[in-house]
Amino acid sequence: MRNEKNLSMKNRVISYLRQAIYDCKRGFWFCWKRFLILFIIIIFFDFYITKRVIDYEHINRIKLSIGFWDYLFQIFQGMPANIVQNKMSFFELPAMWLLFHLFLTFCMSGYIQQEEQNFGQQVLLRTKSRGIWWSGKCCWCILGTAVYYCITYFVTALFALFRQGFQPGLSAQLHELLSHIDVSGIGNKNIFVILVLMPVILSTGLMLFQLLISSIFNPLVSMVVQTVILSVSGYFCTPFLPGNYLMLMRLSPVSGENIKWEYGISYGILLIAACLLTGKIYYSRKDLCGLNYKQNLPRRGK
Amino acid sequence: MLIEINNLSKEIGNELILKDINMRMESGHVYGIKGKNGSGKTMLMRAICGLIFPTHGSIMIDGKELGKDLSFPESVGALLENPGFINEYSGVKNLKTLAAIQNKVGYEEICEVLVKVGLDPSDNKKFKKYSLGMKQKLGIAGAIFENPELVILDEPTNALDEKSIVSFKEIIKELKARHALVIISCHDTEDLQELSDTIFTMENGSITAMEKCNPGYDYEK
Numbered sequence: 012m013r014n015e016k017n018l019s020m021k022n023r024v025i026s027y028l029r030q031a032i033y034d035c036k037r038g039f040w041f042c043w044k045r046f047l048i049l050f051i052i053i054i055f056f057d058f059y060i061t062k063r064v065i066d067y068e069h070i071n072r073i074k075l076s077i078g079f080w081d082y083l084f085q086i087f088q089g090m091p092a093n094i095v096q097n098k099m100s101f102f103e104l105p106a107m108w109l110l111f112h113l114f115l116t117f118c119m120s121g122y123i124q125q126e127e128q129n130f131g132q133q134v135l136l137r138t139k140s141r142g143i144w145w146s147g148k149c150c151w152c153i154l155g156t157a158v159y160y161c162i163t164y165f166v167t168a169l170f171a172l173f174r175q176g177f178q179p180g181l182s183a184q185l186h187e188l189l190s191h192i193d194v195s196g197i198g199n200k201n202i203f204v205i206l207v208l209m210p211v212i213l214s215t216g217l218m219l220f221q222l223l224i225s226s227i228f229n230p231l232v233s234m235v236v237q238t239v240i241l242s243v244s245g246y247f248c249t250p251f252l253p254g255n256y257l258m259l260m261r262l263s264p265v266s267g268e269n270i271k272w273e274y275g276i277s278y279g280i281l282l283i284a285a286c287l288l289t290g291k292i293y294y295s296r297k298d299l300c301g302l303n304y305k306q307n308l309p310r311r312g313k
Numbered sequence: 314m315l316i317e318i319n320n321l322s323k324e325i326g327n328e329l330i331l332k333d334i335n336m337r338m339e340s341g342h343v344y345g346i347k348g349k350n351g352s353g354k355t356m357l358m359r360a361i362c363g364l365i366f367p368t369h370g371s372i373m374i375d376g377k378e379l380g381k382d383l384s385f386p387e388s389v390g391a392l393l394e395n396p397g398f399i400n401e402y403s404g405v406k407n408l409k410t411l412a413a414i415q416n417k418v419g420y421e422e423i424c425e426v427l428v429k430v431g432l433d434p435s436d437n438k439k440f441k442k443y444s445l446g447m448k449q450k451l452g453i454a455g456a457i458f459e460n461p462e463l464v465i466l467d468e469p470t471n472a473l474d475e476k477s478i479v480s481f482k483e484i485i486k487e488l489k490a491r492h493a494l495v496i497i498s499c500h501d502t503e504d505l506q507e508l509s510d511t512i513f514t515m516e517n518g519s520i521t522a523m524e525k526c527n528p529g530y531d532y533e534k
Contacts, residue, residue, distance in 0.1 A: 029414055040401070129397020130407075133455060136362060137414040139385045298365040300325065300356075 023143070030138050030147035038122055038151035039158075045118040046162060052114060053086075053163050056107055057170040060085045067188055075185050078178035079171035083206045086111060086163070088190060089258025092248035092268055104245045112214070112257060115159050116237040119218045120230040123148050127226075132299055141294045149287055152222050156215045164207070196264035201272065205262060209275045213256050216282030223290050226297075250274050253282070314340045314386075314462050314494050316361065320370035323356060323518075330356045332518040334370070338496065340462065343489055345509030345526075346498040353518040354498040355394060358465050361496065362391050374463075390461035392469055396452025400441035404451045405434050408458055417459050426458040427451075429484060431477050445472035457484065464488055466497045470504060482508060 039046075064077050089108045125131065126148065135144045171177060181194045181202065197205065217237065225233035244254020248261055248268055255261050255268075256275030263271050316338040323331040331353050338344050346354045359365045361372060363385035372379040374386050398407040408423045424434035430450040443451065449472045456464055470478050485508050488495050499505045505512055506526050514522040 029416070033410070033414060037399075040399075129393070129395065130399055132364060132393070133391075133397075133411055134414055135364075136385055136389055136391060137411060137459075139387070141384060296366070298325070300359065300365060 026138060026140065026143050027146060030134075030143050031150040033134060034126075034147035034151040035154050037126070038155055041122050041125065042118050042155065045114075046158065049114065049118065049159060049162050050166060052110065053166040054170075056086050056111075057082055057167055059107070061170065061174065063189060064185070071188075075188070076178065076182045077171070077174060077185055078180075078182065079168055080180065080202050080206055081182050081185055082167045082171055083164070084181060084186065084194070084259055085189065086167070087206065087210060087257065088192075088260045089254075090245060091192065091260045092266055104242060108258065109241060111163075112217075112241055112254075113234070113238060115156065115214060115218065116221050116234055118159060119152055119155055119221060120225055120233055122151065123222060123226050124230060127299055135299070141297075142291045145290045145294045146287070148222065149219060149290065152218050153215050153283075156218045157211060160207075160211050160214070190260065192260055192265055194265060197262075198264075201264070204276075205259060205272045209272045209279070210257060212279035212283075213253055213275050214279075216279040216286065217253060219283055219286035219290075223286050223293070226290065227293065253278055314388075315373075315375055316463075316494065317373040318361070318370070319373065321357075321360060321367050321372060322369040323360060323365060324368040330518055331360065331367075334518075334520055336513065336520065338494055340494045341489060341492045342510045343485060343495040343497065343508055345505040345512040346496065346515060347500070347502060347505055347512060348498075348515035352515040354515055355467050356518075357515070358391070358393055358467055358496065358498065361463075362386065362389060362393070362465060364393075386463050388462040389465065390456035390459060390463070391465040391467075392452040392456040393465070393467045396448050396455065398440045398448075398451060398455070401439055403437045403439060404432055404443070404447075404454070407440060407451065408455060411455060412459065415459060423458055426454045429480070430454045431480055446474060446477065449473055450477065453481065453484070457488065460491070460493075462493055464493050464495045466495070468498055468500065470499060470501065478504070 060077070060082055064075050067073075068075050086107055088105070090103075090105050126134070135141070138144050138147075168177075179202075180199050181197060183193065183195045186192050186194045217240070221233040221237050224236050240252070241254045241257075244252040245258070248255055248270070250256075250269055250271070253275075255270050256272070256278060260266060261268055261270045262275075263269060316336070318334050318336040321331055321334040322329065334357060336344075346357065348354050356365065360367060361379075363379050363383070366380050374383060377383045379386070398404075399410065402410065404427060405420075405423060408427070409420065412418050412423060427434045430453050432447060432450050432454065440448070440451070449469065453466065453469050456466060470481060473481060482504075485495060485497070497505065497508060509526050512524050512526055513520050514524075
């Protein structure tokens with residue numbers, strides 16, 4: 012709208028910053044308990060992986076090397092594509108992978124609904140811009156996703172340090188034994204990209220998408236949509252479904268499939284841009300009716 | 314500030330919530346809106362705040378159309394429906410959080426307004442522990458503490474005791490004296506007649522009557 016366009020650049024930047032600071036503070040206050048649960052979940056994951064390694068060592072009487080990147084790979088590995096292609100086997104999504112990504116959705120859900128009610132409307136009246144208000148929510152979503160992954164990396168780093176200190180690279184022997192995959196194709200240069208950069212960017216895109224869906228419908232629908240996306244991604248190994256990039260076993264250096272981390276990063280960036288823009292358009296037309304109305308319909312033409 | 318509402322209608326789903334509303338309101342006056350529950354008072358206030366968009370018609374504020382030239386009124390404070398604040402924060406912290414958005418007022422002004430509405434600024438009680446009356450007072454404080462030009466209060470005297478209502482009337486007097494445009498909705502006709510210069514009666518989404526009043530206080534400078 013013209014009023015928003017007429018705001019001087021300096022005022023807009025200040026408004027963006029204030030809204031972003033507000034939403035980041037409120038967002039973390041909203042989901043700090045969920046992040047505490049995440050700590051416990053990641054501890055459980057890392058314990059489970061450590062126990063599997065110890066069991067293998069005990070059974071095979073060998074010493075296995077497992078470092079920080081190995082733990083992360085085990086959490087993010089997902090499932091290989093050839094399990095689906097074999098029609099004799101059951102389709103089962105890997106629990107650890109699914110829980111990790113669905114819990115992220117759960118952590119991020121519900122905040123925007125809270126902010127559409129009374130206190131959030133008071134903030135909106137003071138911000139005077141629906142676009143800036145939506146941007147604040149997106150800032151929180153982006154930062155919240157980054158913190159989610161940081162907690163994962165932090166807890167895992169502690170486990171790795173305790174186990175045998177930091178070591179570069181992935182242990183090919185470990186993943187061959189635990190997951191029957193060959194990770195030697197993943198060079199040390201790409202480890203940071205496929206284990207940090209790509210998952211964070213793509214997850215951010217997916218979380219912004221779920222923020223948009225929960226704005227248009229409700230948090231439950233957004234959780235269902237995310238579950239469907241992840242499940243269908245598990246079933247169909249295709250570069251068009253985002254969940255495939257989050258399953259590291261399916262990346263081209265490991266599986267030979269056409270699932271390249273470069274595509275994953277591009278997918279994530281496009282998804283982020285599309286959600287930012289779509290949300291801004293949606294909120295520029297949305298009636299904020301408060302608690303008394305179940306449906307908040309977009310504006311109709313005059 | 315001049316607000317002109319021209320043939321405003323609002324449809325939500327298949328329901329016509331506001332029907333062909335025409336109003337003209339100026340700064341320095343208090344406008345009352347009365348009507349039973351479901352008559353459209355709150356939705357009209359939401360429309361003036363810019364929170365909902367007209368289906369037909371327009372709202373002009375100082376010659377600018379809300380929803381086209383303006384997203385929201387330039388300077389507005391509102392108490393709409395039940396006062397909603399952050400449950401884990403105290404009253405002061407809630408207002409400080411809101412104040413940080415525009416950075417127009419500081420801690421002293423917040424404390425001043427809280428005292429005016431009958432709350433204790435040094436009380437660290439969380440909002441979720443507040444009584445209904447205290448919540449209402451904080452809602453009023455939230456609407457006025459930044460000295461907005463337009464003040465919209467939806468049933469502000471709900472849950473207030475007699476002494477608090479007297480304080481509230483003094484606040485309205487001060488708002489008018491500083492040339493704010495005040496819009497209040499209220500069930501109590503007597504209070505509304507005492508406070509308002511003009512009272513609009515709403516029924517089924519329409520304005521059915523308008524009466525000029527002689528407010529009980531002499532507001533002229």
